[in-house]
Amino acid sequence: xxxxxxxxxxxxxxxxxxxxxxxxxxxxxxxxxxxxxxxxxxxxxxxxxxxxxxxxxxx
Numbered sequence: 001x002x003x004x005x006x007x008x009x010x011x012x013x014x015x016x017x018x019x020x021x022x023x024x025x026x027x028x029x030x031x032x033x034x035x036x037x038x039x040x041x042x043x044x045x046x047x048x049x050x051x052x053x054x055x056x057x058x059x
Contacts, residue, residue: 007015031037047053 031041
């Protein structure tokens, strides 16, 4: 037996927001387990800390 539910626009928007936040969390977890990405991320973070980049205004 099928049941029908009714959502107002605000409820639907809230559900979609939660879904988007959940998707972002899942993507972050997937990236954390990707060794190639994490090595690249760590390298980029270190380069920024060492100021090993070109100033945008000098380009």
